[in-house]
Amino acid sequence: MRWGLIGASTIAREWMIEAIRGAAGAVRAVMSSDPERAQRFASENGIAIATTSLDALLGSGIDAVYISTTNEHHCSQTLAAAAAGKHVLCEKPLALNLPDAKRMVATCKAAGVQMGTNHHLRNAATHRAIHAAIKAGHIGKPLFARVFHAVYLPPHLQGWRIERPEAGGGVVLDITVHDADTLRFVLDENPVAVTAMTSRGGMGQAGLEDGVMGVVRFENGLIAQFHDAFTTRYAVTGFEVHGEEGSLIGTDCMTQVPKGEVLLRTRDGERQLSIAHENLYLRAVRLFGDAVAARGAPSATGEDGIKSLSAALSTREAARTGREAPIDLTTRGAYGTNEGLAHAR
Helix, strand or coil: EEEEEEEECCCHHHHHHHHHHHHHCCCEECCCHHHHHHHHHHHHHHHCEECCCCHHCCCCCEEEEEEEECCCHHHHHHHHHHCCCEEEEEECCCCCHHHHHHHHHHHHHCCCEEEEEECHHHCCHHHHHHHHHCCCCCCCCCEEEEEEECCCCCCHHCHHHHHHHHHCHHHHHHHHHHHHHHHHHHHHCCCEEEEEEEEECCCCCCCCEEEEEEEEEEEECCCCEEEECCEEECCCCEEEEEEEEEEEEECCCCCCCCCCCEEEEEEEEEEEECCCCCCCHHHHHHHHHHHHHCCCCCCCCCCCCCHHHHHHHHHHHHHHCCEEEEECCCCCCCHHHHHHHHCCC
Protein backbone atom coordinates (compact mmCIF):
# COMPACT_ATOMS: atom_id res chain seq x y z
CA MET A 1 0.00 0.00 0.00
CA ARG A 2 1.29 3.44 -0.96
CA TRP A 3 0.89 6.08 1.73
CA GLY A 4 0.85 9.85 1.86
CA LEU A 5 1.60 11.65 5.11
CA ILE A 6 -0.61 14.65 5.81
CA GLY A 7 1.55 16.39 8.36
CA ALA A 8 5.35 16.29 8.73
CA SER A 9 4.94 15.42 12.39
CA THR A 10 7.10 14.02 15.15
CA ILE A 11 4.91 10.93 15.51
CA ALA A 12 5.16 10.27 11.78
CA ARG A 13 8.95 10.55 11.90
CA GLU A 14 9.49 8.60 15.13
CA TRP A 15 6.90 5.85 14.71
CA MET A 16 4.67 5.74 11.66
CA ILE A 17 7.14 5.74 8.77
CA GLU A 18 8.94 2.72 10.20
CA ALA A 19 5.60 1.02 10.93
CA ILE A 20 4.32 1.57 7.39
CA ARG A 21 7.52 0.21 5.87
CA GLY A 22 7.57 -2.66 8.35
CA ALA A 23 4.09 -3.63 7.18
CA ALA A 24 5.34 -3.84 3.57
CA GLY A 25 4.01 -0.39 2.70
CA ALA A 26 5.67 2.55 0.99
CA VAL A 27 5.66 6.21 2.04
CA ARG A 28 5.38 8.06 -1.24
CA ALA A 29 4.62 11.66 -0.29
CA VAL A 30 4.49 14.10 2.63
CA MET A 31 2.57 17.35 2.96
CA SER A 32 3.28 20.25 5.29
CA SER A 33 2.05 23.85 5.28
CA ASP A 34 5.72 24.87 5.57
CA PRO A 35 7.59 24.13 2.31
CA GLU A 36 11.02 24.02 3.98
CA ARG A 37 9.74 21.62 6.64
CA ALA A 38 8.18 19.41 3.96
CA GLN A 39 11.40 19.25 1.92
CA ARG A 40 13.60 18.63 4.95
CA PHE A 41 11.27 15.93 6.28
CA ALA A 42 11.17 14.18 2.90
CA SER A 43 14.95 14.30 2.50
CA GLU A 44 15.65 13.01 6.02
CA ASN A 45 13.15 10.15 5.71
CA GLY A 46 13.67 9.00 2.12
CA ILE A 47 10.31 10.21 0.80
CA ALA A 48 10.14 11.04 -2.90
CA ILE A 49 7.51 13.80 -2.91
CA ALA A 50 7.26 16.85 -0.64
CA THR A 51 4.42 19.32 -1.10
CA THR A 52 2.38 22.02 0.59
CA SER A 53 -0.71 21.11 -1.46
CA LEU A 54 -3.27 18.60 -0.22
CA ASP A 55 -4.55 18.13 -3.77
CA ALA A 56 -1.03 17.38 -4.98
CA LEU A 57 -0.51 14.81 -2.25
CA LEU A 58 -3.86 13.14 -2.98
CA GLY A 59 -2.95 13.03 -6.67
CA SER A 60 0.52 11.54 -6.12
CA GLY A 61 -0.43 7.91 -6.74
CA ILE A 62 -1.14 6.97 -3.14
CA ASP A 63 -3.71 4.54 -1.75
CA ALA A 64 -4.03 5.81 1.82
CA VAL A 65 -3.24 8.79 4.00
CA TYR A 66 -2.02 9.08 7.56
CA ILE A 67 -3.23 12.35 9.09
CA SER A 68 -1.20 13.82 11.96
CA THR A 69 -1.72 17.54 11.56
CA THR A 70 -3.01 19.62 14.46
CA ASN A 71 -6.48 18.58 15.50
CA GLU A 72 -8.50 21.38 13.91
CA HIS A 73 -7.46 20.20 10.42
CA HIS A 74 -8.39 16.51 10.75
CA CYS A 75 -11.98 16.88 9.58
CA SER A 76 -11.42 18.83 6.36
CA GLN A 77 -8.41 16.71 5.40
CA THR A 78 -10.31 13.46 5.98
CA LEU A 79 -13.23 14.69 3.89
CA ALA A 80 -10.89 15.62 1.04
CA ALA A 81 -9.07 12.28 1.20
CA ALA A 82 -12.34 10.32 1.16
CA ALA A 83 -13.61 12.33 -1.81
CA ALA A 84 -10.38 11.38 -3.61
CA GLY A 85 -10.95 7.69 -2.82
CA LYS A 86 -8.09 7.36 -0.32
CA HIS A 87 -8.22 5.25 2.83
CA VAL A 88 -7.75 7.26 6.02
CA LEU A 89 -5.85 6.52 9.21
CA CYS A 90 -6.31 9.59 11.39
CA GLU A 91 -4.70 10.63 14.64
CA LYS A 92 -6.81 11.20 17.71
CA PRO A 93 -8.86 13.12 18.53
CA LEU A 94 -10.68 12.79 15.23
CA ALA A 95 -12.01 16.34 15.47
CA LEU A 96 -12.79 19.12 17.91
CA ASN A 97 -16.50 18.30 18.09
CA LEU A 98 -18.79 15.32 17.59
CA PRO A 99 -20.66 16.53 14.47
CA ASP A 100 -17.37 16.84 12.57
CA ALA A 101 -16.16 13.42 13.77
CA LYS A 102 -19.43 11.80 12.74
CA ARG A 103 -19.26 13.54 9.35
CA MET A 104 -15.75 12.14 8.82
CA VAL A 105 -16.88 8.56 9.47
CA ALA A 106 -20.03 8.92 7.36
CA THR A 107 -18.10 10.38 4.47
CA CYS A 108 -15.55 7.57 4.43
CA LYS A 109 -18.35 4.99 4.49
CA ALA A 110 -20.12 6.69 1.61
CA ALA A 111 -16.89 6.81 -0.40
CA GLY A 112 -16.20 3.12 0.24
CA VAL A 113 -12.84 3.75 1.91
CA GLN A 114 -11.53 2.43 5.21
CA MET A 115 -11.19 4.78 8.14
CA GLY A 116 -9.24 4.07 11.30
CA THR A 117 -8.33 6.05 14.41
CA ASN A 118 -4.70 5.81 15.49
CA HIS A 119 -5.38 4.78 19.11
CA HIS A 120 -2.09 2.98 19.58
CA LEU A 121 -2.59 1.76 23.16
CA ARG A 122 -5.17 -0.89 22.30
CA ASN A 123 -2.37 -2.51 20.28
CA ALA A 124 -0.15 -2.88 23.36
CA ALA A 125 0.51 -6.48 24.37
CA THR A 126 -0.09 -5.52 28.01
CA HIS A 127 -3.61 -4.25 27.36
CA ARG A 128 -4.44 -7.17 25.11
CA ALA A 129 -3.27 -9.53 27.87
CA ILE A 130 -5.46 -7.78 30.46
CA HIS A 131 -8.42 -7.94 28.08
CA ALA A 132 -7.87 -11.67 27.47
CA ALA A 133 -7.49 -12.40 31.19
CA ILE A 134 -10.79 -10.68 31.94
CA LYS A 135 -12.52 -12.61 29.15
CA ALA A 136 -11.06 -15.85 30.55
CA GLY A 137 -12.68 -15.10 33.92
CA HIS A 138 -9.43 -14.83 35.88
CA ILE A 139 -10.70 -11.98 38.08
CA GLY A 140 -14.41 -12.72 38.00
CA LYS A 141 -16.74 -9.79 37.49
CA PRO A 142 -14.76 -6.54 37.00
CA LEU A 143 -15.79 -3.89 39.54
CA PHE A 144 -13.23 -1.07 39.26
CA ALA A 145 -10.45 0.16 37.01
CA ARG A 146 -7.68 2.72 37.46
CA VAL A 147 -5.58 4.47 34.83
CA PHE A 148 -2.35 6.30 35.64
CA HIS A 149 -1.36 8.30 32.58
CA ALA A 150 0.41 11.30 34.11
CA VAL A 151 3.65 11.96 32.22
CA TYR A 152 6.00 14.81 31.35
CA LEU A 153 5.47 16.38 27.95
CA PRO A 154 8.97 17.02 26.55
CA PRO A 155 9.77 20.47 25.13
CA HIS A 156 9.81 19.32 21.50
CA LEU A 157 6.19 18.14 21.84
CA GLN A 158 4.84 21.10 23.78
CA GLY A 159 4.09 23.88 21.32
CA TRP A 160 0.45 23.88 20.21
CA ARG A 161 -0.52 21.23 22.79
CA ILE A 162 -0.07 23.76 25.59
CA GLU A 163 -0.53 27.03 23.68
CA ARG A 164 -3.45 26.79 21.25
CA PRO A 165 -7.00 26.03 22.38
CA GLU A 166 -8.24 26.50 18.80
CA ALA A 167 -6.01 23.60 17.69
CA GLY A 168 -7.40 21.25 20.32
CA GLY A 169 -4.59 21.64 22.84
CA GLY A 170 -4.74 20.51 26.46
CA VAL A 171 -4.20 17.22 28.26
CA VAL A 172 -7.80 16.01 27.93
CA LEU A 173 -7.84 15.89 24.13
CA ASP A 174 -4.26 14.63 24.04
CA ILE A 175 -4.21 11.95 26.77
CA THR A 176 -7.65 11.42 28.32
CA VAL A 177 -8.99 10.55 24.88
CA HIS A 178 -6.51 7.62 24.84
CA ASP A 179 -7.62 6.51 28.32
CA ALA A 180 -11.23 6.43 27.14
CA ASP A 181 -10.40 4.21 24.18
CA THR A 182 -8.14 1.90 26.18
CA LEU A 183 -10.78 1.43 28.88
CA ARG A 184 -13.44 0.67 26.26
CA PHE A 185 -11.17 -1.89 24.60
CA VAL A 186 -9.90 -3.64 27.74
CA LEU A 187 -13.25 -3.76 29.54
CA ASP A 188 -15.35 -4.35 26.40
CA GLU A 189 -17.83 -1.88 27.88
CA ASN A 190 -19.00 1.62 26.96
CA PRO A 191 -18.76 4.64 29.29
CA VAL A 192 -21.98 6.50 29.97
CA ALA A 193 -20.98 9.41 32.25
CA VAL A 194 -17.95 11.16 33.73
CA THR A 195 -17.04 13.51 36.57
CA ALA A 196 -13.73 15.37 36.53
CA MET A 197 -11.58 18.25 37.72
CA THR A 198 -8.80 19.84 35.68
CA SER A 199 -5.72 21.74 36.86
CA ARG A 200 -3.01 24.02 35.55
CA GLY A 201 0.43 23.20 36.89
CA GLY A 202 2.35 25.88 35.02
CA MET A 203 2.81 24.31 31.59
CA GLY A 204 -0.62 24.93 30.05
CA GLN A 205 -1.09 28.41 28.58
CA ALA A 206 -4.09 30.35 27.24
CA GLY A 207 -6.37 28.66 29.75
CA LEU A 208 -5.46 25.12 28.68
CA GLU A 209 -5.46 22.38 31.30
CA ASP A 210 -2.27 20.37 31.85
CA GLY A 211 -3.68 17.96 34.45
CA VAL A 212 -6.95 16.15 35.05
CA MET A 213 -8.44 13.60 37.42
CA GLY A 214 -11.84 11.99 37.01
CA VAL A 215 -14.13 9.01 37.34
CA VAL A 216 -15.99 7.31 34.49
CA ARG A 217 -19.14 5.25 34.96
CA PHE A 218 -19.77 2.37 32.55
CA GLU A 219 -22.95 0.71 31.30
CA ASN A 220 -22.43 -2.35 33.51
CA GLY A 221 -21.94 -0.26 36.66
CA LEU A 222 -18.14 -0.45 36.78
CA ILE A 223 -16.39 2.82 37.66
CA ALA A 224 -12.90 3.80 36.52
CA GLN A 225 -10.55 6.42 37.91
CA PHE A 226 -8.09 8.27 35.66
CA HIS A 227 -5.20 10.69 36.24
CA ASP A 228 -3.58 12.42 33.27
CA ALA A 229 -0.98 15.17 33.18
CA PHE A 230 1.76 16.83 31.11
CA THR A 231 3.71 17.93 34.17
CA THR A 232 4.80 14.85 36.16
CA ARG A 233 8.44 14.01 35.42
CA TYR A 234 8.83 10.98 37.67
CA ALA A 235 5.49 9.14 37.69
CA VAL A 236 5.07 5.57 36.46
CA THR A 237 2.11 4.82 34.22
CA GLY A 238 -0.28 1.96 34.87
CA PHE A 239 -3.60 0.31 34.14
CA GLU A 240 -5.45 -1.76 36.74
CA VAL A 241 -8.68 -3.75 36.76
CA HIS A 242 -10.05 -5.09 40.06
CA GLY A 243 -12.70 -7.79 40.10
CA GLU A 244 -14.64 -9.93 42.55
CA GLU A 245 -12.05 -12.73 42.39
CA GLY A 246 -8.79 -11.00 41.54
CA SER A 247 -6.86 -8.02 40.25
CA LEU A 248 -4.89 -7.32 37.08
CA ILE A 249 -2.14 -4.75 37.58
CA GLY A 250 -0.37 -3.38 34.52
CA THR A 251 2.69 -1.20 35.09
CA ASP A 252 4.72 1.05 32.78
CA CYS A 253 2.21 0.35 30.03
CA MET A 254 0.55 3.65 29.02
CA THR A 255 3.28 4.39 26.52
CA GLN A 256 4.19 4.28 22.85
CA VAL A 257 7.06 1.94 23.61
CA PRO A 258 6.32 -1.83 23.57
CA LYS A 259 7.06 -2.52 27.21
CA GLY A 260 5.45 -3.08 30.60
CA GLU A 261 4.22 -6.06 32.58
CA VAL A 262 0.96 -7.38 34.02
CA LEU A 263 0.53 -9.01 37.42
CA LEU A 264 -2.45 -11.26 38.14
CA ARG A 265 -3.28 -11.43 41.85
CA THR A 266 -5.92 -13.90 43.15
CA ARG A 267 -6.58 -16.11 46.19
CA ASP A 268 -4.02 -18.51 44.73
CA GLY A 269 -1.25 -15.91 44.86
CA GLU A 270 0.50 -13.78 42.26
CA ARG A 271 1.91 -14.47 38.81
CA GLN A 272 3.15 -12.41 35.91
CA LEU A 273 1.20 -12.83 32.69
CA SER A 274 3.16 -13.87 29.63
CA ILE A 275 3.62 -10.82 27.40
CA ALA A 276 4.81 -10.96 23.78
CA HIS A 277 5.63 -7.33 23.08
CA GLU A 278 5.18 -5.96 19.57
CA ASN A 279 5.57 -2.50 18.04
CA LEU A 280 2.17 -0.91 18.67
CA TYR A 281 2.15 1.16 15.49
CA LEU A 282 3.31 -1.70 13.29
CA ARG A 283 0.37 -3.76 14.53
CA ALA A 284 -2.00 -0.86 13.88
CA VAL A 285 -0.75 -0.40 10.32
CA ARG A 286 -0.84 -4.13 9.63
CA LEU A 287 -4.44 -4.43 10.81
CA PHE A 288 -5.39 -1.33 8.84
CA GLY A 289 -3.93 -2.93 5.71
CA ASP A 290 -5.87 -6.11 6.42
CA ALA A 291 -9.05 -4.04 6.69
CA VAL A 292 -8.36 -2.40 3.34
CA ALA A 293 -7.97 -5.90 1.88
CA ALA A 294 -11.32 -6.95 3.46
CA ARG A 295 -9.61 -9.25 5.97
CA GLY A 296 -10.93 -7.64 9.14
CA ALA A 297 -11.23 -4.23 10.77
CA PRO A 298 -8.73 -1.60 11.88
CA SER A 299 -7.58 -2.02 15.47
CA ALA A 300 -9.54 1.17 16.24
CA THR A 301 -12.30 2.19 13.84
CA GLY A 302 -13.69 5.61 13.09
CA GLU A 303 -16.60 4.79 15.38
CA ASP A 304 -14.12 4.04 18.17
CA GLY A 305 -12.66 7.48 17.56
CA ILE A 306 -16.07 9.12 17.88
CA LYS A 307 -16.70 7.44 21.23
CA SER A 308 -13.30 8.32 22.70
CA LEU A 309 -13.73 11.93 21.55
CA SER A 310 -17.17 12.03 23.16
CA ALA A 311 -15.72 10.84 26.47
CA ALA A 312 -12.98 13.47 26.32
CA LEU A 313 -15.41 16.29 25.50
CA SER A 314 -17.67 15.18 28.34
CA THR A 315 -14.65 15.20 30.67
CA ARG A 316 -14.05 18.84 29.84
CA GLU A 317 -17.74 19.61 30.29
CA ALA A 318 -17.82 17.89 33.68
CA ALA A 319 -14.77 19.85 34.81
CA ARG A 320 -16.30 23.10 33.59
CA THR A 321 -19.68 22.63 35.27
CA GLY A 322 -18.70 20.64 38.35
CA ARG A 323 -21.39 18.10 37.50
CA GLU A 324 -21.48 14.59 36.08
CA ALA A 325 -21.65 14.81 32.26
CA PRO A 326 -23.30 12.17 30.07
CA ILE A 327 -21.27 10.60 27.26
CA ASP A 328 -22.89 10.45 23.82
CA LEU A 329 -22.31 6.98 22.36
CA THR A 330 -24.13 7.54 19.06
CA THR A 331 -21.93 7.42 15.99
CA ARG A 332 -24.36 8.80 13.42
CA GLY A 333 -25.23 12.48 13.33
CA ALA A 334 -27.17 15.02 11.33
CA TYR A 335 -25.02 14.37 8.28
CA GLY A 336 -26.04 11.16 6.55
CA THR A 337 -23.56 9.34 4.33
CA ASN A 338 -24.64 11.04 1.11
CA GLU A 339 -24.63 14.50 2.72
CA GLY A 340 -21.17 13.88 4.10
CA LEU A 341 -19.73 12.95 0.73
CA ALA A 342 -21.41 15.91 -0.93
CA HIS A 343 -19.89 18.17 1.72
CA ALA A 344 -16.45 16.72 1.03
CA ARG A 345 -16.75 17.43 -2.66
